[in-house]
Structure formats: C-alpha cells, structure tokens
Amino acid sequence: MKKPVDPRLLRHAGATRVFLAASVLLGLAGALVVAQAVLVATLVVGGFQRHDQLRQLLPQLGLLALVSAGRALVAWLTELAAHRAAAAVKSQLRAALLERATGLGPGWLSDQRRGELATLATRGVDALDDYFSRYLPQLALAVVVPVVLLAVVLRADWLSALIIAATLPLIPLFMVLIGLATQQRMDRQWRSLARLSHHFLDVVEGLPTLKVFGRAKAQARTVREVTDDYRAGTMRTLRIAFVSSYTLELLSTLSVALVAVSIGLRLVDGGLSLYLGLLVLVLAPEVYTPLRQVGTHYHASVEGLSAAAEIFEVLETPLPAAGTRPVPAEAAITVSGLRVSHPAGPPALEELTLTLRPGRVTALTGPSGAGKSTLLSVLLGFTRPDSGAVAVGGVPLAELDQAGWHRQIAWLPQQPVLFAGSVADNVRLARPDADDTAVREALRSAEALGFVQSLPDGIDTRIGEGGRGLSGGQRQRVALARVFLADRPLVLLDEPTANLDGASEAAVVRAVGRLAAGRTVVLTAHRPALLALADEVYRIPLPGPVPQPVPDAAGPVGLLPPAAGGR
C-alpha cells in the first residue's frame, strides 16, 4: 500500500502550503454545522414542547439564516482553496517532469515510451488534483473534527459519546484493510491506462500500413479487446472501492442507529430531554463523516498517487554528470578505440578510431547498420561509449560544458522532427530571433524556398507534428534550412540527401558545399555526389572482428578520389 501521505509530494507542495492550511481552516469552519444543529433543536423544542409562538422564536430563526449564509461562504471559499492547493503543485511537477525527462537526454528517452511519458505529464499530473485539493485537507480534518464534535456530544450525553467512541475506530481499521487490496490494483490500473494510450497511438499512426496488409479492420477488435480489458480491470478496482465505501457507510449507519436507539429508549422513559436527543442525533453522523470522506478521497486520489510514484521515478533518475570545461575553439576531434553497444542488441560500433580536423569536410560511409548514426550520437553526447574516448582539442567530451558544446553544433538528423507551428518557426529553431529575410535566405540556401513559397501561406504555413503535408524530401530541406540559419562552426549531417531525387540532390550537394566554407563538417552519406565534397572519407565497416579505420585523405582505393569541393 502507498503511504497515505507521500513526503516527496509534500515537499513539492511548498508553493501551496498556505492554501492547504486554508482548506483545513475552512473545514473547521464546518463546525457551523454544530450551530445549525443546536438552532434546529431549539426551534423544534420551542415550537413543539413549549408551544412558543413564531415571534418568540424569531431570534433563533434569524440566527439560523445567518449560519446558513456563513456555511455558504465557507463552501464557496473551500472550492477556491481546493483549486489553488492543487494547481501550483501540478504545474510545478509537470514542469519538473518534462525538464528532467528532456535533461536526461534522447539516449534515455528513446527507451522510454513517448506516449507513456506524454500521458504521465498530462493526465498523470492531473490525477493529483484530488490528492491535493481533497484528500490532504480531509486528512487533517479527519483528526480534528471528530475530536471536537465528540467533546460536544460528551457534554450533551455521555452514553452516546461512549457508543460513538467505541465504534469510531472501526472505520480507519476497515479503511486500512480495504486500502491494502485497492492500492495494488490501482497501480496496475494506471499502468494499463498508459499502455492503452500508447497502443492506440501506435495503431493509429500505423493505420496506412495496416490497411495495406488488410489488417486495419481486424485491429478494431484488438482495440475493443484492449479497452474491454481495461473496463474489466477498472470494474474490479471500482468494486473494491465501492465495497469499501459501502462497508464504511454501513458501519457509520449502524453506529448512528445504536446511538438513536439508546436516545429513543431514554426519551421514552424520560431519561433524556428532547433538545439533547435532537442535538446528538444531528451531530452523530457528522462525527463519522470526515473519517469516511478520507476513505472516499483516498480512493479518488490513489490514481494520482500511482502516477506520482512514476513521476518521482523519473525525477529521481540522476542526471548524467555534467562537464564544465570550456569548449576549445578550432580544435580537432579525436575518436579512439570507440565501442558502443545497444542495451539489448548487437554492438553498434566496434573499435573505431578517427580524427575530425577543423575546417575540413569528413564523410563517413559504410553499409547501413555499421554505426554511422551512432557515431554522430556519441559526438553529440547523447550516447555514452562503452569504451574508448572522444576528445575535443585533447579535452574529453564528457568533461566539456554540454550546452557550450551544443552551441558549436548544427545537426541534421536522419529523420528530422518538424514541430507544430509555421515553416518559419521550424527554421528558426536555433535562432528564434532571426527575421523573415534570414529565414528566406536559409530556405533558399537549402533549395527549399521554391516549394515553401508555393504553399498556401508561404513561410507562415502551419505544418503539423511529424510534418504532415510535406513530402520526405521537403521535410529534409526545411530541416537543412535550420542548419543554414543556425550558422555554427561544427556541422553534423546524417544522410542529408536521403529522400531526394536527382535534381534536388544536386541542389542540396551544392548547398552543402556552400555550408562547408569555413566550417567543420561531418556527414554520413551513401551518395557519391556528397562524398565528392569530402576532404576525408572514413569507411565504417559492419561491427565485426576486424576493425577497418581508413583515416586517409585519399580514401579507400577505388572508392573515392579526394575532392576539393562540390561546385
């Protein structure tokens, strides 16, 4: 069972402590219910036993109306405080979660499921609402309110107080017993909700492929089965939650009935006055209510607690040690004996040694799967090598200030991500302050201006996540325009001419030629036209027993001549 109070969550609640306290205070103001009970009892006794006339009871009626107004005010403020108590913590946790997830970097993130994290950062965080706004304040009230009310009942009628005091502990006892069973189910339920949305996203994204293979209609059944499983699981959880609240309600009803019977019997034989009998009878259920509500709110907030545990798992993943050393300018990058393996797969790179000289264009070739992209990922600091070293001007890469190192680099990945927003926003990624002229210039350099201008709104055309609406080649060129606009000394290009036809390829090759002027360029390529730009060519073999670094400006014999430039 989750601890009813997660100290980590409380630490994050700093911003809202005031509102949590306010919620508790407002809950105490619920003591107005005692005043209401006293007044109703007085009125009934007055009207029924003493045969008072209306005007004799007017003060009490006025007070009753006033108490109602007070309770209304408390009810209104309670909602406000409840919202404020949860809102700030949620925003804080959401920001912290995303900051940590992105800070841990793409290497860590690729293993995590994007959909799961997205669900956690949106719905998962929202599930904390009930925890902060209802459960925590109620927990404090559950301790204070019964004690205060019990004292009032004790003054009125000691026997009823004794009955209540004897039955009251049964409620937390049953709550703990039932809670034990619920928590595990809730944990499972939360995970299955995350899986549900991930599965749904994967299936929807793959719809065209499913249709090609005639499997799309059959998947409808899978979607139904997965949601049905979810329903069955949720019902099992809910049944326990409902049984527990049923049990608790029954317990308190029976306890109140005990009190009522003892009051009734003593009223009949005249051992108790009608006023005290009424007072105790109205108050008795109120003693049990706060405790029962803790149970109810706990069930509502368990989903949030489960999500919180996952959030803290991310937040408590230590960030990789950050380097602090300044980045040497104009320095050669040396890679020696580099070895990288995938967590659950074959080695991605074996014993690679090469040198990237400043101001030169270095091309990496080799069969697919040889680890060219992995090498770029190591250079970017996203993948930690198993062994071997990468150094910039003699300083190990891991010791460099990461942000400073990234400021030197413009990178075109193999499958660039286009973000929701306009074409111009996408090009401005590294330089948000660049003006439209600069954006156009970058698009022109990337040979993309032509098609961008033919879009409905030109560079302000909105493109979606994954760049829907643009072809593969167009996406590639918009991403290349980013690299031009970024204007950084070290340029890493992963297959810049993939997805391009002959004419566009020639254009991009020209563009890369222009880009290379005065910069260090590392590119991976299959196309000879690009290799022609290279000052040095390394062929990376498939990971195997024999490493074949070819650190030679002349390149492997028969494959490539050294070339000065692409123009």
Place this chain on the structure above:
Amino acid sequence: MVTEAETRPRLGTASALGALALGCSIALMALSGWLIARAAQQPPVLYLMMAVTGVRTFGLGRSAFRYAERLVSHNAVLRALGALRTSVYVRLERLAPAALAFRSGDLLSRLVADVDAMQDHYLRYRLPLRSGLAVGVLTTLALGWALPSAGLLLALGLLLAGVAVPALAVAVSRGAERRQAPTRGRLTTEVVDLLSGTAELTVAGALPERLARIRATDAELRRLAARSAATAGLGSGLVTLLTGLTVTGCAALGITAVGDHSVHGVMLAVLALTPLAAFEAVAGLPMAAQIRERSLRAAQRVAEVTEAPEPVREPARPQPLPADPFPVQLRDLSAVWPGREEAALAGVGLEFTPGRRIAVVGASGSGKTTLAMLMLRFLEPRAGRITLGGVDATALDGDRVRQVIGLCAQDAHVFDSSLRENLRLARPDCAEQELWAALAAARLDDWARGLPEGLDTMVGEHGARISGGQRQRLALARALLADFPLLILDEPAEHLDLATADALTADLLAATRGRATLLITHRLAGLEAVDEIVVLDAGRIVQRGHWSELALVDGPLRRMRERERAADALTV
C-alpha cells in the same frame, strides 16, 4: 451516438437505484425526526417499533442502493466507452491516410481525454439530473401533503438550487469551459513535440524556450481551471445558502402551523429536517451543468474527427474480385488532394499484365506517390478509372483491391513489437521458414540471425532500436511476405548506402521477376530490366517507353541519366 442504444437500459437502472438511495436518505432523516419527537411524548415503546424498524431499513437501504447504483452505472459507462473508442477507430480506419489531417498528439489527447469527458457526461450529468428530478418531485409532494405551504417553499428552493444556480454557473463559466479542451489539446501536442524532438531541441539550444512555452500553456490552462473552480464554488455556496434558508423558512411555517393547530407538534421536527436532506438531490446539479458543457464540447471534438468526409467512397454492394485481376488498367487518371487546388496527377494511363514491371521516375512532387495512393484506393480519382480484370476498382471493396495491389512505402510504419510480429502482420498464418525466406530476399537474414533474441527482438517505438536501413528492409521483407500479385515499391532503396541500394535493387528486380510491379524511384540504375519506364513531371507523363528507346533520344530521361552519371562518375 452509436452507444446510446446499448447504454440506455443500464443507465435507466442506475438512475432508479440512485433515486432509491436518495429517497432512503431523505426518509431516514424525516422518520428519525418524527421518531424522536414522538418518543419525547413518552408513548409505550410498542408504538414506536414500526418507526424504529423503518429507520433501520432506510439506513441499510441507502447504503445498499448507493452501492448497486455505482456498480451498475460505472459498468454501463465503461461499456459505452469501449464501444465509443472502437467506433472512433473504425471511423479513423476509413479516413486513413488521406483525410487524417489531425496531428497525432492531438489525436491522443482527443481520444483519451475527450472520450473520458464523455464518461462524465453520463455519470456526472445525466444520472444526478434524473435521480435528482425524481426525488425532488416526490419529496415536495410528500412535504406538501403534511403542510402545503412548506411543500411550496421546498419546491421553490429546490427549483432555484437545481435550475437557476446551474444556469448561472454555466453562464459564468461557459467561455472558460469551452476553451479548456482545446488548450488541453495544445498542451498535449506541445508535450509530444517536446518529447519526440528532444535531441534536436537540445542541440539547437531551444529546450529552455520550449519548456517555457509549455509552462505558459500550463498557466493558461490553470487560469481556465481557476475560473471553473470559482464557478463551482459559487454553485455549491448558493446551494448551501438556499438549503439553510429553506430549512429556516420551513421551520417558521411549521411553528406557525403548530401554533394554530393545523399540524400536530410531532410533525415540526419532520418539517424542519426533511428539507435539510432533500437538498442532497440537487447539490450535484450546478457541477453537472458545468460537466455537460465540457462533455458536449468534447463530444463535438470527437465528432470533428469522425465526421470528416471519407476520402474514398466504398461501394454499397461491392462486386466480387474477378478470378483473374489482370490486366490492371489505369485510364486517364487525374487526382487532387483534399484541400488543395492544383492537380497532383493528370491524365495518367498505365497497364499491368501478369509479370509486367513498370518504373515511374520523376522529381519529388511529380505525383509518383499520388499514383500509388490512387492504385491502393486511398484516394478517389478526380477523373479516369482503374480496372482490375475489367471490373472498375470503385465497384470493389477497398480491402479486396488491396489484396491484389500492395505497397512497400518509404515511410512504412514499424510497430512497437517484435520483428516476428511486424512480419506476421503481412500473413498471420505463415510458417517460420517463410519468414526467413522473406528476410533473406530483403537481405536481412544474416543480421536477424546474429541477434541474441532473433525474431523476438523488440524493435522499439517506430522501430527506434534498429537502424534506418534495417527498418526499410524489414518493411520490404514484410511486403514480399504478403505476396501481392501487383506490388508497388515506393523508393525501396532509400536510406541505404549506394552499394547496398544497387544490390537491393538488383535483388528486388530478381525477386519480382514474374510479378507485376510498379517501381517508384528517382534512381535510374537497373531500370534496363523493367518493361516500361514512365517519366512524370508535375503530374503528367512527359515520356514513356523501354530503356533502350528512351536512352537514345534527347528527352527528360536522358537528362536525368546524364545528371546521375555525372554524380556517379565521381566514384570512378
């Protein structure tokens, strides 16, 4: 809505159970009041036994009915949700890929959050409304029978709390409620963008700015939520006030009535206590009205997805697939993408006989992929027709057409599952050795054999754990395994190194010998082997013929070839 019919009886039961639970609760309060007042008159205990039993029954009944109501209602709603999710998927299936302009992050948000909001529509709007209405009317009548003026007052109080307050709540927060769902959608899109583009954002140094943007959206969402919390507070405050005032009023009326002996004194406790419990029936209604607004908007957004026009008209009564689907003929095909004006394809005609292989070449944007979309019945032609064995493709079920014509796309989706499952997608019943044969044809068998977990290796989300080339080969193996009579290869050798690409093209041409094939490519190497080459430019055929004819004459193909040669010359 699709789910209405199967949900209605269950929801009816749930409403009835809810009303019974509420009724028990009110009867319990009224009877207890009476019991105590009567007891104070010190009658023989026997006179009170009926009432004592009644109090116990109502007490137990309240809990039991509430328990039953919750189980029945949640079960009904979750069942309806499953059906709703499935019907949304079924709808998406008809729309994909041409009419799905929605972004995937937004889709996720819509289908998970909006569908959940619709659950609230049943649970937290309809149920409280129905049971509240039933109980409110009955309690008013009962109290009116005891003292008509008190009944009238209670009716007035309940009406104000159950109708006027909710209406006010909705009026105050309508704008905020409406904006909440789209803002939530934007937050999800931004989060998904952030998580899928982390690497690029990190290198570009744009991460802090993106996180700040998400914080801003979050803050906006918080402001909207604050607005609806304030409204909820207003609602519950007003209901509390009305409860208190009604209790006060009924007590005053009761005291007067007892004074002039029109009501027995014992009834005074009943008159004062019943309204206290009766307002439980309407306490949830202001919230319910807000929920209604929210869920209607969510339902609208779900409908926006599901009611987009279908990109392809499926025939009402499809004809059977002809025994021999060949020849597959394309005549005068023209197409326009939804939302665009210019023709993506104009007047294209092709003919496939068994074993005939056609290559379509041209610059990106020349209409090559549109041609594939038309042949797969993913897009309705603007003009012209496609026939399979003489039968118009529009008269056939789309899935039947795709049994004949298959595709290996350059952006084929790799599912977050094992290699085996990704392959078996093409043919769920195929044997192990057929899997390996397909892998061998795509030159992936050596690699797969070297994996520690073999075919059970998980490929990760979007195939992230395997390289781009391996992803492409996996897609190719999958397409070969499906054994389509006519296979469209859309840039199959993309993302591969030149040597492997040319080797793969050679393998492909060998593997597809005897199989009708449409090869979409921009690389000319190996095209001597195909039966016909079609050069597309801006959606029109600008040149066609066999390699041997086209290579000789001056024209688009020759120019492309010279450009490619110039590039390839660098390698020699």
